[in-house]
Amino acid sequence: MHDKIEDIEIRLLLEALFLKYHYDFRKYAAASVKRRLRQAKEAMGFETFSAMQEALLHDASMLPRLLGYLTVQVSEMFRDPSYFRAIREKVVPHLRTYPSLRLWVAGCSEGEELYSLVILFREEGLEDRTLFYATDINQDALARAEAGVFDLERIQHFTENHRQSGGHSSLSSYYSAAYGRASFDKTLRKQVVFADHSLVTDAVFAEMHLISCRNVLIYFDRELQDRAIGLFKDSLARKGFLGLGAKENLRFSGHAGAFLDFVREEKIYQRRTE
Amino acid sequence: MSAPGAIVIGASAGALEALSVLLPALPASFASPVFVVVHLPPDRKSILAEIFQAKCRIPVHEAEDKEPIMAGTIYFAPPNYHLLIETENSLALSSDEPVRYSRPSIDVLFESAADTYGPALTAIVLTGANPDGADGLRRIGLAGGTVLVQDPTEAMAPEMPLAALAACPTAQVLPLAGIASFLLGV
Known part of the structure; x- marks a missing residue:
């Protein structure tokens, strides 16, 4: 049931991001969000998404880094x-x-x-x-x-x-x-x-x-x-x-x-x- | 309620020949969805779905974003996109950065499929000349899924099956013919 706990933690993290900073990723495609958040969690050195959520709520300086993981898209000029x-x-x-x-x-x-x-x-x-x-x-x-x-x-x-x-x-x-x-x-x-x-x-x-x-x-x-x-x-x-x-x-x-x-x-x- | 089963397959160099043994063997009554990542050049249209539609007894699609997942259907990842399993009912694409130089990446598909299907998933790593799929296969094994690797001595390019076995030593090693019979029993 480990994965289910992770899903709960991710929902709570996205809820915290919305309530505190008004960035709403709650209806983003779940599989990609999960992948990006796992990368962010590892890069930022958190054990769990719950720990990440606590830090995010109390430290606004985390926001730009997290948004970097959640939003930045690398494209190309004249792609396709x-x-x-x-x-x-x-x-x-x-x-x-x-x-x-x-x-x-x-x-x-x-x-x-x-x-x-x-x-x-x-x-x-x-x-x-x-x-x-x-x-x-x-x-x-x-x-x-x-x-x-x-x-x-x-x-x-x-x-x-x-x-x-x-x-x-x-x-x-x-x-x-x-x-x-x-x-x-x-x-x-x-x-x-x-x-x-x-x-x-x-x-x-x-x-x-x-x-x-x-x-x-x-x-x-x-x-x-x-x-x-x-x-x-x-x-x-x-x-x-x-x-x-x-x-x-x-x-x-x-x-x-x-x-x-x-x-x-x-x-x-x-x-x-x- | 437990998730209905699904099959994920990853292959690179030699993929066409290996898949030509496996996929046409699936009967018209095959009940599970099958998701396939083959490494492809990013800037050309893929004809994999057309090739295999002509050879297979079940429907073959190149995946579209948020396409509903149908039982007994083969979905190929399109060139230049990752293929992910969003829920049991829907797949998703992403244009996140390539993983180990590959987009689509086998690891990305395998990881999302492990999250969605858990023990109801069967994963197969076939011939290929790079280690993509190894991390994903390990995750699927840890989530209780069934993990199969093509016998490296038979694979056209053994690196991918060897890397998968190194990362996931519990995987069963089978020749293509054995994998095909295994799938008929799913």
Whole structure:
């Protein structure tokens, strides 16, 4: 019955995190949360989750470290190049018809997906009429996204992804390299608003034409996924677009009927007109 | 209520040949879900599900996030995602960092399956050229699950079964034919 005790302890820890700090992971996918918390417990040197919970309640300095384990996602620029190719070739022609655009990268983590989309929009001549919202619940990740600095060793892979996505500029024209780091050009951020926003507890904040939220919903349980998808539905303009990760889908969502498959194999959906 | 049983399988180099012996042997009446992690290149679509759907008598899926778990169905982890068992009724994917350079990772699947199924789980480590799966197999053994390892002398790449045996010495060593007959008795 040891495992069952651990499950109880994890529930109590997540409850403590919510009651004391208002970060709500109670409806996150349990298997991933358990894995991440086990890593945090070991790295922080706690014997049990109960001990971790006590420390968390009495020592606020533990919070950022724990959130680091629970939220930080390492992605890549132009991850799944065929997704970005579909945005470029199938979605952009529709977006061109709007005089001004709003795009939301929900759960932007350290900014890889955001920079990919800003570069794509610049290449397609849409950047200047677009406001990009990049949101996350992790302040450290948001700060890193805003800094736009990536390890140089990752850039070769990003460059190959960008090329495969149909990019018709050179990725190297968007960053300067020094000391093993690639710093992305600050002009890529001139149209970007970085903001703390939770898909779990926060509400609609603007009307969007494209929402890109890749590999974020997989960390939620079905009920929470449904809340987030409802939030996307309510945020999207009529005929606006929603892009999910390659293995995410709306099939199990109560809001599925509000969307059409737009590019089925890339998990790009379009909001129906009602 | 105790969890209904499930099978987890991990394989790397030589996986296609080994799985081609095991999976088509499962009868149409096979009652347990089967979860399989094969190490795959991260940037290409996998055709494993299609290949095995053509060979098997039970349904074969590439796993989608939060897909319901059906009895008598084979689920392959998709490239570039970890496959986890969320509950007895639902699986989940994650794009957490690779474990021992692998995503999907056999250890990640095995650990979550041990948590969910405990003693009702049967785990199999097949041929492979790296030690992924060894830690997971040990956890499954500790949780009371049944642990099987392909005979390293028969495996195309013996490192993975050898590492699994080193981490979990109580595992039964069987040739593929023996593992196939074992599964028919589950």
